[in-house]
Amino acid sequence: MTITPAMPQAKKRPTRTRTKRVSSLPTIRLSQLPPSHIDLRSPLDAVLVCVDCGTWCPITGMMGRTQKIVPHHKGEAGTATPLRCRGSNRKVIFDITIVEWHQALVDAIAEASSRQATAVLPKPFSPQTDRILRARAERTLAGRLADWDAVLPGVAAADSNRRKMPAGDAPTEAPTVPLTTLHPAR
Known part of the structure; x- marks a missing residue:
């Protein structure tokens, strides 16, 4: 569509807002x-x-x-x-x-700009913690397997002691366990 002199053109609108309404909120x-x-x-x-x-x-x-x-x-x-x-x-x-x-x-x-993060310094280790960490770092796979093999007999002994049943049917200082079912009379 071509524009001819007879066609109306839109005029430039003013930049102000046309409404006179004002919000009821505080200024x-x-x-x-x-x-x-x-x-x-x-x-x-x-x-x-x-x-x-x-x-x-x-x-x-x-x-x-x-x-x-x-x-x-x-x-x-x-x-x-x-x-x-x-x-x-x-x-x-x-x-x-x-x-x-x-x-x-x-x-x-x-x-x-003055609120910059400070460098976080790690807490120094105690001498004992330092020795433990160095010892862990120096251990090899063979050393760890040898340590586990040394511990296994103690673990097996603890497991066997847990499986044992105590001798007798009751503790020594308590009354015996009743074997008959108690039925209250009405």
């Missing part, structure tokens, strides 16, 4: 957010992380009286049933300047 103060959740590098295109869903959302009305978060969906884009975030159209109060935000961001970066 967001930029001073209460972490500086890493705000982007004021270009003040007219300011962006922040939505407090409710955690997505980056632009702020509209920068030239107007009321600044608020752009209406947005939470979750994945393009899903079959998108859900509108409850933080949409929430008012934003600029109570910090760009210079204060930048300084807070620099301080936060410096603090985060």
Whole structure:
């Protein structure tokens, strides 16, 4: 289809949000957010992380009286049933300047970079533990088989002692075990 001068053309829409609705949730103060959740590098295109869903959302009305978060969906884009975030159209109060935000961001970066993991040093062994570990490392398969062969007679003797039945039908200091079934009289 070709475009002719008689065909209507769509005019450029304004970049502001057309709704005058404002969320009933409390306003967001930029001073209460972490500086890493705000982007004021270009003040007219300011962006922040939505407090409710955690997505980056632009702020509209920068030239107007009321600044608020752009209406947005939470979750994945393009899903079959998108859900509108409850933080949409929430008012934003600029109570910090760009210079204060930048300084807070620099301080936060410096603090985060100073939190580096320390090298974990292993606990030193005691001399006895060190000797045992060295002896284990020096043992060979033949040495372990010889040790097992030396232990086998003691194991066999312990097993045979376990299998023996005690002499007599009762312990020496206890009454004998009754052999007749007791039936109580009614």
